[in-house]
Amino acid sequence: MGGWSVFVSCCVWAILLLALFGDSLASAPEFDPYNVLGVTRHASQAEIKKVYKSLAREWHPDKNKSPGAEDMFIKITKSYEILSNEERRANYDQFGQMDENQNFAQAQQGFRHYHDSFYFDESFFHFPRTSRDFTDSKHLFHYSQYISEVLPDSFKRPYLIKITSEWCFTCIHIEPVWKDTVQELEPLGVGIGVVDIGYERQLANHLGAHRTPSILGLINGKVTFFHYAVVREHLRQFVESLLPQKLVEKVTDNSYLEFLNSWHEENKPRVLMFDVASNIPLLYKLTAFAYKDYVRFGYVDMGLTETSKVVQRFNINTYAPTMLLFKENTDKPADVIQARGMKKQIIDEFVSNNRFLLVPRLVNQKLFDELCPVKQIHRRRKFCVLLVTGEGEQFVSVNEAFFDFASSNTKEVLRFAYVYQRQQQPLCDTLLKKEDTTPPQVRDIHVILLERRNATGRVFYRTVTGGWNGSDDDKHRLLEQLELLQRDSSYLTHDAMLPELNNEFASMFLIQWINTAYDYLAQFYFDLLYSNWREMMPVLSLIFSALFILFGTVIIQAFSDAGEDKPAKQKPTQSPKTAESSPGQESTSSRPPKKSFVEVTELTDITYMSNLVRLKPGHINVVLILTDASKQVLLRKFAKEVFSFSGSQTLHYSFLNVDKHSQWMDSLMESAPDARPSDCLDKEEEEEDSTSNKSDYTGHVLALNGHKKYFCLFRPVFTGEEAECSRWSDEDASKASRSRSSSRQKATTLEIHHKLDRLGLWMERLMEGTLPRHYVPAWPGLDTITPQK
Numbered sequence: 001m002g003g004w005s006v007f008v009s010c011c012v013w014a015i016l017l018l019a020l021f022g023d024s025l026a027s028a029p030e031f032d033p034y035n036v037l038g039v040t041r042h043a044s045q046a047e048i049k050k051v052y053k054s055l056a057r058e059w060h061p062d063k064n065k066s067p068g069a070e071d072m073f074i075k076i077t078k079s080y081e082i083l084s085n086e087e088r089r090a091n092y093d094q095f096g097q098m099d100e101n102q103n104f105a106q107a108q109q110g111f112r113h114y115h116d117s118f119y120f121d122e123s124f125f126h127f128p129r130t131s132r133d134f135t136d137s138k139h140l141f142h143y144s145q146y147i148s149e150v151l152p153d154s155f156k157r158p159y160l161i162k163i164t165s166e167w168c169f170t171c172i173h174i175e176p177v178w179k180d181t182v183q184e185l186e187p188l189g190v191g192i193g194v195v196d197i198g199y200e201r202q203l204a205n206h207l208g209a210h211r212t213p214s215i216l217g218l219i220n221g222k223v224t225f226f227h228y229a230v231v232r233e234h235l236r237q238f239v240e241s242l243l244p245q246k247l248v249e250k251v252t253d254n255s256y257l258e259f260l261n262s263w264h265e266e267n268k269p270r271v272l273m274f275d276v277a278s279n280i281p282l283l284y285k286l287t288a289f290a291y292k293d294y295v296r297f298g299y300v301d302m303g304l305t306e307t308s309k310v311v312q313r314f315n316i317n318t319y320a321p322t323m324l325l326f327k328e329n330t331d332k333p334a335d336v337i338q339a340r341g342m343k344k345q346i347i348d349e350f351v352s353n354n355r356f357l358l359v360p361r362l363v364n365q366k367l368f369d370e371l372c373p374v375k376q377i378h379r380r381r382k383f384c385v386l387l388v389t390g391e392g393e394q395f396v397s398v399n400e401a402f403f404d405f406a407s408s409n410t411k412e413v414l415r416f417a418y419v420y421q422r423q424q425q426p427l428c429d430t431l432l433k434k435e436d437t438t439p440p441q442v443r444d445i446h447v448i449l450l451e452r453r454n455a456t457g458r459v460f461y462r463t464v465t466g467g468w469n470g471s472d473d474d475k476h477r478l479l480e481q482l483e484l485l486q487r488d489s490s491y492l493t494h495d496a497m498l499p500e501l502n503n504e505f506a507s508m509f510l511i512q513w514i515n516t517a518y519d520y521l522a523q524f525y526f527d528l529l530y531s532n533w534r535e536m537m538p539v540l541s542l543i544f545s546a547l548f549i550l551f552g553t554v555i556i557q558a559f560s561d562a563g564e565d566k567p568a569k570q571k572p573t574q575s576p577k578t579a580e581s582s583p584g585q586e587s588t589s590s591r592p593p594k595k596s597f598v599e600v601t602e603l604t605d606i607t608y609m610s611n612l613v614r615l616k617p618g619h620i621n622v623v624l625i626l627t628d629a630s631k632q633v634l635l636r637k638f639a640k641e642v643f644s645f646s647g648s649q650t651l652h653y654s655f656l657n658v659d660k661h662s663q664w665m666d667s668l669m670e671s672a673p674d675a676r677p678s679d680c681l682d683k684e685e686e687e688e689d690s691t692s693n694k695s696d697y698t699g700h701v702l703a704l705n706g707h708k709k710y711f712c713l714f715r716p717v718f719t720g721e722e723a724e725c726s727r728w729s730d731e732d733a734s735k736a737s738r739s740r741s742s743s744r745q746k747a748t749t750l751e752i753h754h755k756l757d758r759l760g761l762w763m764e765r766l767m768e769g770t771l772p773r774h775y776v777p778a779w780p781g782l783d784t785i786t787p788q789k
Contacts (some may be wrong), residue, residue: 016639017149027153033079041093045084052080062127077137081199085142088199094768132583139182139194143203154218154281156290158233158242158444159191161207163214171213174230176299181235187422189286190239191218217242240282247288248273248280251298253309257296260330267361268296269334269354274322276303287347293366295325296354313605318340319599323347324606325354328403334358338610359406359416362386363504371415374452380413383485385478386448387468389430398445401470405478413486426499445469447478449485451492457499460492598639598646600624600653602660608782611654615706620766624655624702625665631657633752634699641759645767665697668711675713676775699755703766709779714762716755 034041037051059073061745067454082088103374141150141161150159162178164171182192197212207216207223210719215226215235219242228234251259253270260270273284280299288297302318314333316322320340324333337350353533362368387402389395389412400417406416421428431448447468450461464481468474485491601607613620622642626634635655645651669675699716765771 001122003471022137026232027584031075031078033082036075036079037083039083042517043083048083052076052084056080068529074137077140079264081140081142085199097658099130112174136380139192139664141193141195141200141203143200146193146203146206150191150218153191155220157189157191157194157286158239158289159214159218160185160239161193161195161218163195163197163207163209163212163216164177164202165196165212167198168212174213177230177232181232184232185236185239186442187344187539188283189290193218219243236282240285242489243728244292245287247292248297248299250280251300251310252304252306253266254306255309256298256300257295257330260326263326263328263330263357266296267357267363267367268294269357270326271295271297271325271351272300272310272314274296274300274302274316274324276318277301278303283342283344284346287344287351290348291351291355295351315602315604317601317607320602323350325350327354327357328359336606336610338607359387359403359418362427362501365501365503368501371417371453372450374455381451381489383414383415383482384450384452385416385482386431386450387416388432388446388448389418390445391420391422392456395445398468399469400474400487402447402468404476411486414482423504424502427501430496430498432463449481449492451489453495457497458495459498460489460495462492462494503522551744564577598643598653600635600639600655603654603656603782606652611652612704612706613779615652615704617707619652619705619707621652621654622703622763622766623702623704625697626655626656627657629660630698630752631655634756637753637756638701638759641756642763644760645738648767661782664780665700666695668776669695670700671776671778671780672711672774675711679769701751701759701762703771705773706779708775709777710775712766712774713774714759 034043037048037055039048039051043145044052055076056073059069059076061070061073064073153159160181186192195203195207197208197209204210208225209216213230215238216229217238218222219225225244226235226238228238249255251258256272258294259272261268274285275281278301283298286297291297300310302311302316311318317338321342322336322338324344324417325335327334335350337346339346356371360367360371361370373382377380385406387399389399389402402416402418409416419427431450432446445468447464448461449464450459452459459513462485464482466477466479468478475664481491539628601611603611615621620695624634624638638653638655642651642653648654656664701714703712703714705711
């Protein structure tokens with residue numbers, strides 16, 4: 001029996017040893033990046049990148065709604081991180097290593113298999129190891145990507161970068177704040193990045209980050225570390241502090257004319273942003289930074305009394321943020337957008353489409369390259385019409401004639417520009433074949449047609465015959481030659497190699513260089529004070545120990561006296577701050593809070609496009625027709641009737657003053673004849689109407705669908721005995737049978753405040769979709785304003 005028990009014990013131990021070590025010897029690695037991406041071990045980086053893009057597009061959680069899409073996307077991203085990095089790929093090929101926390105030695109690998117067989121992993125012990133979520137995987141940076149993409153892009157937008165690692169326990173505490181900050185700042189245009197210090201040691205050293213977690217900002221190629229408590233508001237203020245101070249100029253009634261008229265000196269369009277906020281919103285600052293080389297931005301706080309004139313001057317709606325873009329004409333904006341919630345995509349498209357003046361001056365090579373691009377094979381040709389002129393007063397009329405001609409151009413293939421011959425003498429000498437450098441005279445002004453053929457400076461060009469003095473004959477001659485050029489590009493008979501343009505703003509670079517040097521010195525001092533104090537602690541400790549031993553109680557007494565004097569000195573310095581902050585608090589609290597009322601905007605030539613013509617599909621603008629005399633009464637009644645429907649996101653409310661735009665309603669009714677009640681008129685009425693005044697539309701309400709081009713009509717209610725011809729809707733108007741003469745007699749008993757009594761019932765039918773619809777071929781214009789008597 002003893003031998004049998006020994007045999008059984010040996011069998012049990014053998015089974016246990018096989019269970020422990022057999023799986024580790026026979027099992028294959030669970031995660032193989034080559035199998036995940038479906039590439040061979042000899043695949044090139046180009047093949048890996050191509051497959052990764054295809055798989056990432058297929059398994060992206062936003063497009064693929066299957067349950068395992070997010071896990072598969074993370075595996076694909078993890079595989080690409082390993083195989084796109086040559087060092088990590090070599091480690092995996094040689095050792096099967098995917099994590100730098102693993103060791104290369106085969107003995108340690110054996111211990112790892114032993115550890116896996118016993119299930120000694122973080123899930124067993126509940127280790128708080130940070131796992132990279134989908135948000136961090138999307139924002140991971142690699143060294144090559146940072147150098148080639150992120151660093152150049154930092155001159156257009158700031159970046160907020162987090163330094164982390166796989167086993168960073170402290171990173172767990174800042175994750176919720178980091179996610180909230182990313183969700184807030186990324187839609188505004190802030191770049192987000194994550195650097196894993198374990199995988200990207202080279203990039204971390206390049207950034208100067210040596211510990212985790214760390215947060216830093218990147219702008220204009222310069223790195224700035226974040227040294228405060230990780231709170232969302234602090235991170236937002238940190239990003240805002242990275243931006244230059246004078247990106248957006250605050251504009252008031254006294255300065256808006258100077259701001260708009262300075263376009264000629266800076267050679268840039270002007271954008272005026274109107275909003276009700278004491279501090280300039282971060283979205284506007286980021287937009288101004290992105291387009292600082294093209295457009296100058298100004299901000300008007302509509303909540304101040306100092307800006308009432310400029311708001312009234314451009315007829316701005318105070319209930320919605322508005323952006324006006326001005327070019328050469330400072331009296332009327334070249335483009336306008338107005339929306340309650342300004343989005344980055346809308347603002348970028350708005351500014352990008354208007355980043356050049358109608359006729360900009362060529363001041364440097366960069367502007368010349370963008371305005372007159374090099375001819376490409378699969379793209380349409382771009383011809384540049386260049387005016388060579390001077391700067392004196394004798395050239396003003398001639399230059400304005402060229403501007404007028406260019407402003408009437410509607411063809412994208414033509415780009416108009418001008419140069420000052422004195423500022424760009426080498427360019428003008430090459431094109432005009434002139435050796436002398438005498439100042440140009442009025443008779444020496446020329447117009448040159450050119451097309452760029454390559455980036456080295458080769459162009460084909462032709463000088464317009466007869467010169468340019470701004471006469472009608474010159475305009476007619478230039479128009480004919482432009483038509484010949486568009487029909488046949490061989491019309492350009494001369495070629496030349498253009499020199500690089502002089503930078504006319506080079507004198508400003510000295511000031512910019514001084515400011516940049518100051519910023520770097522300030523940043524060096526800041527980093528020395530906050531970042532490296534841990535390394536300096538041993539030296540500082542030795543110095544202070546020696547001082548303490550030498551001076552003893554004298555130094556201690558001196559520091560204690562200084563500590564006692566500090567509270568007495570801080571009190572007077574703190575009291576002015578509180579005194580200064582109180583007015584700011586009062587001004588903030590004195591601003592009108594948001595009220596639960598209906599926002600009704602006026603239809604003007606500025607708001608007409610955004611509130612009607614460009615209205616989003618499915619949205620309806622309810623417009624009240626009124627006059628100056630009935631404005632207050634009807635608006636109050638209108639707001640009361642439609643208040644219960646103001647919660648709808650698809651309804652907008654406006655009013656139209658027929659004293660200013662008297663012909664608009666007539667044009668609208670003429671384009672939709674079915675909107676007029678035909679059986680209310682007879683032959684006598686037609687004769688009577690021919691001699692009577694125009695129709696009175698006061699109290700009418702229109703529901704305008706700008707996208708589908710139709711409207712529903714509400715007719716005002718008459719008090720007393722109602723005329724059946726003047727019912728409250730289009731459907732009831734078809735039932736009218738009384739004559740128009742009797743309705744005119746009843747019209748004398750009209751009471752203005754009762755005209756909209758049945759508007760609430762009409763609005764219910766509008767929401768139900770049961771009202772008749774009157775379609776129009778196009779919306780009539782609202783450009784002309786009727787002069788008041």
